[in-house]
Structure formats: C-alpha cells, structure tokens
Amino acid sequence: MSVALVGAGPGDPDLLTMKAARLLAEADIVVHDALVGDGVMAMIPEHVERIDVGKRVGRPIPQEMICTLLIELGQQDLRVVRLKGGDPFVFGRGGEEALALREAGVEYEIVPGITSSIAAPAAAGVPVTHRGVAAAFTVVTGHRRPGEPDIDWRSLAKVGGTIVILMGVTHRAAIAAELIAGGLPADTPVAAIRSATTDHEHVDRCDLAGLGAADVESPATIIVGAVAAFDLRDVTALSTIAS
Amino acid sequence: MSVALVGAGPGDPDLLTMKAARLLAEADIVVHDALVGDGVMAMIPEHVERIDVGKRVGRPIPQEMICTLLIELGQQDLRVVRLKGGDPFVFGRGGEEALALREAGVEYEIVPGITSSIAAPAAAGVPVTHRGVAAAFTVVTGHRRPGEPDIDWRSLAKVGGTIVILMGVTHRAAIAAELIAGGLPADTPVAAIRSATTDHEHVDRCDLAGLGAADVESPATIIVGAVAAFDLRDVTALSTIAS
Numbered sequence: 001m002s003v004a005l006v007g008a009g010p011g012d013p014d015l016l017t018m019k020a021a022r023l024l025a026e027a028d029i030v031v032h033d034a035l036v037g038d039g040v041m042a043m044i045p046e047h048v049e050r051i052d053v054g055k056r057v058g059r060p061i062p063q064e065m066i067c068t069l070l071i072e073l074g075q076q077d078l079r080v081v082r083l084k085g086g087d088p089f090v091f092g093r094g095g096e097e098a099l100a101l102r103e104a105g106v107e108y109e110i111v112p113g114i115t116s117s118i119a120a121p122a123a124a125g126v127p128v129t130h131r132g133v134a135a136a137f138t139v140v141t142g143h144r145r146p147g148e149p150d151i152d153w154r155s156l157a158k159v160g161g162t163i164v165i166l167m168g169v170t171h172r173a174a175i176a177a178e179l180i181a182g183g184l185p186a187d188t189p190v191a192a193i194r195s196a197t198t199d200h201e202h203v204d205r206c207d208l209a210g211l212g213a214a215d216v217e218s219p220a221t222i223i224v225g226a227v228a229a230f231d232l233r234d235v236t237a238l239s240t241i242a243s
Numbered sequence: 244m245s246v247a248l249v250g251a252g253p254g255d256p257d258l259l260t261m262k263a264a265r266l267l268a269e270a271d272i273v274v275h276d277a278l279v280g281d282g283v284m285a286m287i288p289e290h291v292e293r294i295d296v297g298k299r300v301g302r303p304i305p306q307e308m309i310c311t312l313l314i315e316l317g318q319q320d321l322r323v324v325r326l327k328g329g330d331p332f333v334f335g336r337g338g339e340e341a342l343a344l345r346e347a348g349v350e351y352e353i354v355p356g357i358t359s360s361i362a363a364p365a366a367a368g369v370p371v372t373h374r375g376v377a378a379a380f381t382v383v384t385g386h387r388r389p390g391e392p393d394i395d396w397r398s399l400a401k402v403g404g405t406i407v408i409l410m411g412v413t414h415r416a417a418i419a420a421e422l423i424a425g426g427l428p429a430d431t432p433v434a435a436i437r438s439a440t441t442d443h444e445h446v447d448r449c450d451l452a453g454l455g456a457a458d459v460e461s462p463a464t465i466i467v468g469a470v471a472a473f474d475l476r477d478v479t480a481l482s483t484i485a486s
Contacts, residue, residue: 014262015355017252021261087361095370098475108477112258112362118330119355127338135391136383140404148378155401160394161383232341234351
C-alpha cells in the first residue's frame with residue numbers, strides 16, 4: 001500500500017515521535033537497520049514481521065537490494081515501515097530510497113526522527129549552539145564512501161561553529177590533523193559519545209590534538225568545539241551515567 | 244519540583260516525542276515561546292496554566308527574566324515544562340536556561356525535539372544530506388545578536404555541504420553575497436520554507452543570486468545547496484500543499 005521512511009531517533013524509545021510510534025504499532029512489516037536501538041525494536045508488536053537490512057561488518061547489504069525490497073513490499077497490500085536510526089535524511093539514505101520508490105510508483109511518506117547528531121551531544125550535556133560560544137554547527141560524515149563529494153576540512157575549521165562528526169572514529173586522527181592545519185587550536189575541546197540516550201551511554205572527553213590517540217569505540221558521535229567542554233547534564237543523568 | 248526543557252518540534256503535534264507529549268499531559272504549568280505551533284499548544288490540557296514568553300516584535304522579554312521565572316517556578320511544588328520550538332539546543336537558548344537552573348540548584352531535564360533545521364527542508368522534499376551530493380550540512384543563524392561569535396560565511400561556502408540558515412530572512416541579501424564571494428556559484432539552488440509541517444506550509448525556490456530580491460516572509464528556513472533543487476515530497480504531500 002505504502003512505505004513510511006521513519007526516523008527512529010537516537011536510541012531511547014521515549015524519543016520516538018508520536019507518529020513513528022503509531023506507524024510501528026499499525027505496521028505489517030518493519031524493515032530496519034542495525035543501528036536502531038533495542039528499546040525502539042521492543043516497541044514493535046510481536047506479530048509484526050521484521051527484516052534486518054543492517055549493514056554490519058562482514059555482511060553488507062547493497063543499497064540497491066534494500067530499495068528493491070522496499071519496492072516489492074510497497075507494491076503489496078502491506079503497511080511497510082522502513083525504520084532508520086536517527087533521521088532518514090541525516091546520512092540515512094532516505095533520499096535514495098524515496099527516489100527509488102517514486103520511480104517505481106510506490107507511495108511513500110517521510111517521517112523525521114530525532115537526529116543523534118544533536119541528541120547525542122545533548123545527552124552528554126553539550127549544546128551544539130550556545131549564545132556567545134557557537135552560532136553554527138556542522139554535521140559531517142567522517143567516513144567517505146566512493147563517489148562522495150569532498151569535504152574541505154580546513155575551510156570547515158575556519159567557519160567558527162561546532163563540528164559534529166558522525167562515522168568518524170576510524171579516520172579521527174586524519175580529521176583532527178586537517179582541522180588543526182585549518183586553524184583550529186590543538187586544545188579545542190572534544191567529546192565522543194556512544195550509545196547516546198541508552199543504558200550503555202558513554203562519554204569520552206579529550207582535546208583535538210589528543211583525538212587520534214584517544215580510545216574511542218565505534219560507532220560514536222564526535223563533537224569538536226568550545227561547547228564540547230560543557231556538561232549541562234542534569235543531576236539525574238549525572239547520577240545514573242558512568243562517564 | 245523540576246523544570247523540563249522540552250523541544251516542541253517543527254509544528255506538527257504528531258512530531259512531538261512521546262516524552263514531550265507525556266510531560267505536557269502531566270504538567271502543572273507550561274512556559275512557551277511564540278514559535279510553538281498551534282497544534283502543539285492544543286496538546287496541553289485545558290486546566291494547565293500557560294505563560295507566553297515569546298520574544299515577539301514590540302514585546303521582547305529579556306532572557307534573564309525568563310531564567311528568573313523558570314527558577315521561581317522550579318522552586319515550587321510544580322511540574323514545569325519549558326516548551327521551545329524545534330530543539331532546545333538549536334538556537335533555543337536551552338543551554339543558558341540549564342545553566343541558570345543549575346546555579347540556582349533547581350533540577351532540570353533536557354528533552355530533545357525534532358529541529359526545524361532538518362524537518363523543514365524534509366517537509367519541502369529536501370534531504371539535507373544525499374549520497375554523491377552533500378556529505379555535510381551546516382545549520383547557522385542569519386541573525387547576529389550582540390556578542391555572538393562571527394561566522395566566516397566565505398569559508399562556509401568552501402566546505403562543500405548543504406547550508407541551512409535559520410532567522411536569515413532579514414539579512415538574506417548580504418548572506419548570499421558573502422557566500423557567492425566565497426565561491427558558491429550564483430545559480431546554487433535555494434529553497435525557503437515557512438510554517439513547515441503545518442497547514443500553512445509554504446515553499447519558495449530560487450537561486451543564490453536571486454535570494455536577496457526573492458519575496459521571502461519571516462520566519463523561514465533557508466536551504467542553500469544542490470539538495471535544494473530536490474523535491475522528494477510524496478504524492479500525498481504534493482496534493483495537499485500549495486507551493
């Protein structure tokens with residue numbers, strides 16, 4: 001009948017949108033990524049079929065196969081939810097899937113989700129913008145796929161805002177070197193957050209010069225900029241999170 | 244008892260998080276901005292007291308007064324929701340309010356919301372990232388408050404990603420000129436969206452050279468970059484939205 005491309009948010013099922021929760025409750029089938037949190041997966045009723053198309057190490061599923069699957073399911077009399085970590089349009093390849101569905105004449109709907117590029121810093125008490133400190137933030141992928149346009153990291157260093165790097169753990173040393181070459185001070189604060197908004201949340205802090213050598217597990221959201229020194233977590237969060 | 248700094252999302256009440264909806268339903272008092280959509284306001288139970296601290300033209304309420312109000316309310320036996328359009332940490336001054344509450348010893352909680360910087364483009368069918376087209380996006384305020392750090396627009400033009408400008412309608416001609424001076428082609432696609440995800444949604448499209456002269460009403464979200472030429476809205480959206 002139709003395919004809903006739905007953002008699952010950063011991990012905490014309480015951060016699903018009302019629309020996403022309703023679509024999950026009414027779905028016939030859910031096609032999901034590996035990055036969707038366990039808590040969100042638990043919101044899917046037991047009788048609903050699930051297909052895991054997560055691109056995990058050792059078992060990559062080509063994007064074209066996912067698009068073909070969505071088209072085939074969308075042409076049947078089924079309520080299909082394509083569930084993605086974070087937001088479908090923030091490195092979620094929602095645009096590619098929407099284009100494929102449109103070309104095949106399958107109706108679709110795009111449902112934004114809370115992006116971890118903002119919610120992961122927030123969970124660590126880091127505001128991506130703050131008056132007098134950061135009047136802009138850039139969200140960038142640190143994992144360059146073949147065919148991706150180049151990012152000019154040295155120009156990015158000169159913009160003057162917060163930098164949020166997704167999928168950047170592997171290349172963090174090279175990225176830090178480029179940002180320093182572009183003019184960011186070596187002691188610019190850095191925070192790296194993994195499993196944001198879940199029970200496994202973990203925050204590491206260092207400075208830009210130390211990022212390459214820092215022990216950061218993938219996947220993590222890396223924040224570079226003066227705001228990364230902030231810790232606005234509330235008392236409740238501080239008492240429950242080991243960081 | 245405590246203050247929850249809650250993101251109200253872009254306008255559609257269906258895009259509230261489950262947590263935000265629950266906090267509104269259980270609140271004793273809601274302190275809200277002018278930018279919070281009517282549909283979201285309608286989610287607040289009738290008996291709940293509302294205080295409008297919206298900074299509207301001709302009636303600016305100083306931020307310190309809002310902080311003082313939140314502290315006073317937070318020190319009483321009340322469930323206080325501080326409701327902000329979009330996300331509290333994306334130009335929402337949530338960091339300032341959190342700092343003030345912490346200094347006063349008032350417990351608080353930060354609840355992310357769907358930011359209009361991503362959801363407004365999405366509502367216009369524009370993905371802020373897209374494989375092979377944009378591997379980064381920058382969200383920046385076009386309204387420079389006294390004391391704000393400078394944004395280097397010419398460097399921003401060289402980064403290579405999508406640019407999302409909030410509060411940029413007034414200075415759009417000067418911003419466009421700086422981006423072109425920084426190297427962005429004059430024919431770079433631009434989309435301007437207002438009242439995203441509501442019945443009043445409206446999308447204007449032009450190119451960067453034409454942005455200054457384009458008839459754009461404030462407030463609007465302005466997107467600059469190759470993705471602004473996309474229109475991935477689904478059939479349902481296209482049939483209901485006049486643009």
